[in-house]
Amino acid sequence: MWQYIIKRILGLIPLLLVISFVIFMFIHLIPGDPARLMAGKDATLEEVEEVRQSLGLHEPFVKQYISYMGNLLQGDLGYSIKSGAPVVDLILDRVMPTLGLTFLSIIWALVIGILIGVLSAVFRDKWPDRLGMLTAVSGISLPNFWLGLVLIQLFSVQLGLFPTGGDDAGWKSYILPSFALGAGIMAMIARFTRSSLVNTLKQEFIRTGRAKGLSGTSIVFGHALKNSLIPVVTVAGLQFGFLLGGSVVVETVFSFPGLGRLLIDSIQFRDYPVIQAEILFFSLQFILVNLLVDILYSYLNPKIRYD
Amino acid sequence: MGSLLQVNNLKTGFHTEDGMQTVITGIDFEVNHGEIVGLVGESGSGKSVTSLSIMQLLHDTPGEIIDGEIIYKGEDLLKLSEKKMRQYRGNELSMIFQEPMTSLNPVMKIGKQIIETISLHLNMSGQKAKQHAVSMLESVGIPRAKDIMNEYPHQLSGGMRQRVMIAMQISCNPSLLIADEPTTALDVTIQAQILDLLKDIQEKTNMGILMITHDLGVVAEICDRVIVMYAGRIVEQATVKEIFNNPKHPYTKGLIDSIPKIGAGLDELYSIPGAVPSPKNMPKGCKFAPRCEHVMDICNLEEPALAMENGRSSRCWLTQEQSQQEGVVGHGQ
Ligand SMILES: Nc1ncnc2c1ncn2[C@@H]1O[C@H](COP(=O)(O)OP(=O)(O)O)[C@@H](O)[C@H]1O
Ligand code: SF4
Ligand SMILES: [Mg+2]
Numbered sequence: 001m002w003q004y005i006i007k008r009i010l011g012l013i014p015l016l017l018v019i020s021f022v023i024f025m026f027i028h029l030i031p032g033d034p035a036r037l038m039a040g041k042d043a044t045l046e047e048v049e050e051v052r053q054s055l056g057l058h059e060p061f062v063k064q065y066i067s068y069m070g071n072l073l074q075g076d077l078g079y080s081i082k083s084g085a086p087v088v089d090l091i092l093d094r095v096m097p098t099l100g101l102t103f104l105s106i107i108w109a110l111v112i113g114i115l116i117g118v119l120s121a122v123f124r125d126k127w128p129d130r131l132g133m134l135t136a137v138s139g140i141s142l143p144n145f146w147l148g149l150v151l152i153q154l155f156s157v158q159l160g161l162f163p164t165g166g167d168d169a170g171w172k173s174y175i176l177p178s179f180a181l182g183a184g185i186m187a188m189i190a191r192f193t194r195s196s197l198v199n200t201l202k203q204e205f206i207r208t209g210r211a212k213g214l215s216g217t218s219i220v221f222g223h224a225l226k227n228s229l230i231p232v233v234t235v236a237g238l239q240f241g242f243l244l245g246g247s248v249v250v251e252t253v254f255s256f257p258g259l260g261r262l263l264i265d266s267i268q269f270r271d272y273p274v275i276q277a278e279i280l281f282f283s284l285q286f287i288l289v290n291l292l293v294d295i296l297y298s299y300l301n302p303k304i305r306y307d
Numbered sequence: 308m309g310s311l312l313q314v315n316n317l318k319t320g321f322h323t324e325d326g327m328q329t330v331i332t333g334i335d336f337e338v339n340h341g342e343i344v345g346l347v348g349e350s351g352s353g354k355s356v357t358s359l360s361i362m363q364l365l366h367d368t369p370g371e372i373i374d375g376e377i378i379y380k381g382e383d384l385l386k387l388s389e390k391k392m393r394q395y396r397g398n399e400l401s402m403i404f405q406e407p408m409t410s411l412n413p414v415m416k417i418g419k420q421i422i423e424t425i426s427l428h429l430n431m432s433g434q435k436a437k438q439h440a441v442s443m444l445e446s447v448g449i450p451r452a453k454d455i456m457n458e459y460p461h462q463l464s465g466g467m468r469q470r471v472m473i474a475m476q477i478s479c480n481p482s483l484l485i486a487d488e489p490t491t492a493l494d495v496t497i498q499a500q501i502l503d504l505l506k507d508i509q510e511k512t513n514m515g516i517l518m519i520t521h522d523l524g525v526v527a528e529i530c531d532r533v534i535v536m537y538a539g540r541i542v543e544q545a546t547v548k549e550i551f552n553n554p555k556h557p558y559t560k561g562l563i564d565s566i567p568k569i570g571a572g573l574d575e576l577y578s579i580p581g582a583v584p585s586p587k588n589m590p591k592g593c594k595f596a597p598r599c600e601h602v603m604d605i606c607n608l609e610e611p612a613l614a615m616e617n618g619r620s621s622r623c624w625l626t627q628e629q630s631q632q633e634g635v636v637g638h639g640q
Contacts, residue, residue, distance in 0.1 A: 201367060204409040210364050211404075211476070212424045213397035222423075226414050302414055302459045 004298055008291060019283050024068050026276050027055070038081055038272055054079075077280075078273040082266070087277045090262065095281075097167050098251070098258035102243050102285075104174050105182030109236070113186040114229070117193020121228075122220060124198060132190060139187025144246055148180035148253035165255035177254040181246050185239045192235055196228040203227070230301050237293025241286040310378075311515040312338040312361070312400075312483055317375035319353075319360045321368070321586075328586045329373065330356050332539045338483065341513040343506070345526035345547070347562060348536035351583040354519045357536070358485045361517075362402050363392055379483070398428035401481040405488035407468035411460040417444075418456030421475045428479040443474040447504060466497035470504065477508060484508075487519045502528050524566045527551060535559050538584055538594040545619035555621035557599050593624065601625055 027034050035052035036043070043051075052058050055078075056067060071077070077087035120132035155176060156164040162176050163169040200206065201224055209219045248260035255261075259278060266274040298304040319331040331353050338344045346354050359365050360372050363384065377384040379400065384392065396402075404410040412420055421440040425431055431439060437456070444452035447470040460468055469489060477484060486505065490498040506529045509516055518530055526533050526547060533550045535543040535558065543556040554560045561579035568575070581598035590596050593606040605624050613622040621627075 204404060204406055205412045206367065207364060208404065208410045208472070209412070210366065211362060211396055211402040213393045213395070213427055214423070215393060216366075223412050223415070227412070230414075300414060303461055 001299070004304075005295055008294055012287060012291065015287065019287075020069065020072060020280070021065070023276055023280050023283070024065055026279065027057075027272055030272070034272070037270065072280075077277040080266075080271055080274050082269045082271045082274075087273050090274060091259070091277055091281060094257060094259045094262045097256060098244075098247055098260060100174055101178050101181060101247060101251070101256065101258060104178035105185070105243060106240055108179055108182035109186040109189055109240075113189030113236075114193050114225075114232075116186075116190035117232075118197060118220065118225065120190065120194040121197035121201065122216075129194075133194070136187040136190040136194075139183045139190075142183065144180050144184060145249050145253050147183055148177065148250055151176045151180055152254070165253075167257055173254075173256070177250050177256055180253070181243060181250045184246070185236060185243070188239060189232060189236050192232045193228060196231050197224055200224045200228045226300055230297065233293060233297050233300060237290060237297070240289045240293065243289075244282050244285060309340055310337050311340045311342075311380065312517070313376075313378040314357075314361065315376040315378065317357070317360055317377065318373040319356050319365070319370060320373050321370045323369070325587070327371075327373070330370075330539050330586055331360065333375065334536075334539075334541050336534050336541060336544065338515045338517050340482070340515055341509065342532065343509055343516040343518055343530045345523075345530035345533040346517055346519045346536060347521065347523055347526055347533055349521055349562075349579070349583050351585075352536040353539040354521075354536055355487055356539075358402065358487050358517065358519055361485060362396060362400065363389075364396075364402075394428070397424050397476065397481070398479045399481055400483040400485065401476040401479070402485040402487065403469070403472050403476050403489050405491050407465050407472055407492065408460070410472060411468060413460055415459075416456065417458055417460065417463075417471055421456075421471070421478055424475055425478050439478065440474075443478045444471070447471075447474040447508075448500075449474070465493050466500065469493065469497075469501055473501075473504065473508070477512070477514070480512060481514060483515045483517065485517045485519070488521070489518075490525060491520070491522070498525075499528070505529060522566070523550075523562050527566075535562065538589065539586070540594065540622065541613055541620070542595065542622045543620065544613075545621075549619055555619070555626045556595075556623045557601050557625070558595050561598075593622075595623075 030037060033048075035055065035057050036048050038055070039048045039051040056064055059067070075088055077091070079085065080087055080090055083090070116132040116135060120129040123129050152164050155161045162172050165173075167173045197220070201220075206219060206224060209223050214222065244260070247258060248263055250256070251258045251260035252264060259281065262274065263278045265271075266278065314334060314336050316333045316335060317331055318329060318333050320327045320329040322328075334357065336344070336346075346357065348354055356365075356370065359368075359370070361377055361384070363372070365371060372385060375385070379395075384395070387395070411417070418437065418440055421443060422436045425436045425439055429436070429439070441452045441456060444455060449455055449467060449470050455463070455467075455471070460471070463471065473489075484505075489505070490501050493501060502525065505516060505518075508514065509529075518525065520526060523533075530547050532546050533544070534541055535550075535556065537558050543550070543554070543559045545555075550559060551563065554563055558579070561577075564577045565579065579598055584590060584594060584597070590607070592608050592610050593599070593602075594610065596602045596606040599606065603624060611622050611624045611627055613620050614627050616626075
């Protein structure tokens with residue numbers, strides 16, 4: 001198992017190099033003169049030249065890349081054009097809320113999604129199944145900004161249980177946005193778990209389990225569930241990677257001070273160094289989530305570990 | 308000896324779109340202590356449904372036992388609660404299946420699968436249960452039993468997997484083992500080894516075995532008595548010796564002729580023409596009539612009863628007429 005994990009992490013190195021190169025290229029791919037763009041429309045020639053110098057854009061391409069990578073490894077991501085603050089500080093300020101939000105929605109999605117899926121499979125074609133799958137279809141079809149607005153209206157405005165937005169109310173500020181963010185994946189996990197478990201319960205080793213004298217509960221949780229989660233993890237893992245896209249929308253709806261909001265602000269202001277850093281961060285998170293999913297997958301499926 | 312399992316008038320059916328379809332039509336047979344009984348018939352005859360009915364493992368199918376008694380050690384299993392039945396499965400009566408590949412949980416270590424059975428039925432704790440599991444693996448001839456405990460089914464060969472399955476299912480020392488085509492998925496040499504193993508276990512433990520197979524060759528190898536099934540009915544029942552020396556039912560003769568002969572080419576392989584009728588299209592009279600070379604007028608009109616004679620039985624107008632004639636002749640002498 002450890003061997004497998006280390007192998008996977010080492011395998012990421014080339015990918016990280018490619019990604020960092022592409023992100024480095026980002027500034028060079030902007031049409032026109034990046035220095036002029038960043039300096040702004042009203043900038044004088046000297047100001048443009050100053051920006052060019054500060055970004056090192058006058059240097060040869062290879063040298064630029066090397067110094068970019070050097071800075072990157074030291075945690076230096078440059079300075080925001082808008083505020084002049086170090087990009088690293090801007091990102092660090094916003095990282096925790098967004099990670100908390102994402103993490104919590106993954107928990108929602110997994111726990112509730114699997115629970116609904118198991119109940120639906122066990123009570124196949126009975127009312128818990130119908131109810132579960134109705135919830136799932138709704139969860140998949142409702143856009144998360146709309147779900148967010150409904151949740152705010154219902155739980156914050158009407159019932160006053162949770163704040164309408166921001167992150168000032170501790171854990172309470174996380175409940176509604178994380179739910180809005182995770183609902184779609186939760187619904188998808190519920191459906192996949194259901195169909196996968198229904199399928200697994202038809203397998204011959206399930207009959208073996210019964211022939212041993214196991215109860216229905218032991219069969220489902222002791223034997224069938226782990227087998228059923230293998231395909232679920234594959235699909236869910238990909239979706240988790242895309243959660244950040246969702247967080248941009250949800251953070252906006254809930255005025256939540258996370259990376260998603262920062263990204264929107266930076267794009268509006270053409271704050272390229274910040275955008276660049278955000279893309280880097282999102283990519284890293286995507287890779288990390290995929291790595292975790294792969295590890296989970298290999299934990300569930302011993303065949304992967306040994307091949 | 309003495310009766311271990313007695314199946315009386317067992318009727319099992321499946322819920323289908325066209326309503327309840329009876330697949331096992333009221334069969335009677337018994338398995339004695341220490342006896343290996345073969346249950347033989349082509350695919351679709353109802354052998355598996357019979358075994359699943361005895362174990363009451365029809366949960367996950369649309370199947371249901373309609374009528375009958377399954378008397379195990381004097382107690383009707385069909386009257387037991389599901390909870391009580393669970394305590395019997397894997398403990399008193401156990402079962403092994405055809406596909407050793409798919410019959411073990413692919414994501415659970417072999418040791419854990421065996422220990423699970425042991426701790427379910429025997430009062431054994433962690434270390435003791437583990438030792439018992441290792442000794443079970445050793446007793447079915449698995450080398451490196453300790454290592455195998457930590458391996459997964461896909462790391463073993465088919466024959467080894469079937470040994471694991473056997474070790475697991477006899478680990479609580481059941482009195483009855485139902486083996487549903489345990490060697491069908493294995494190649495010939497491995498088949499013989501597994502059969503030897505089962506015979507060996509039976510001799511050591513005096514357990515009764517119901518050996519389900521479509522291959523009379525397997526029956527010849529290890530069984531004491533044979534029940535031949537066709538279309539959800541018993542058509543002949545006799546000792547192995549009687550069956551091979553003097554098969555009464557044309558279907559049994561066909562099965563005997565279908566045993567592959569050593570040294571014979573593939574083109575010499577005989578098989579009974581036609582196929583087992585589906586429950587939907589059952590012939591009116593004798594269910595074997597469309598495939599029988601001895602078919603007579605009465606065969607198409609009326610189904611013969613399973614007639615007992617000298618401790619063996621057969622369901623065919625041919626033998627029943629013969630015995631009547633013989634009876635007449637005997638009377639005259
Ligand atoms: N799950 C099922 N659903 C409906 N019918 C079934 C099912 N399993 C078996 N049957 C019926 O029972 C008959 C006997 O099947 P089976 O006992 O599996 O035969 P065998 O084991 O002798 O090959 C089949 O012909 C089929 O019509
Ligand atoms: S009853 Fe008739 S058709 Fe049936 S097996 Fe006997 S001879 Fe053949
Ligand atoms: Mg079968």
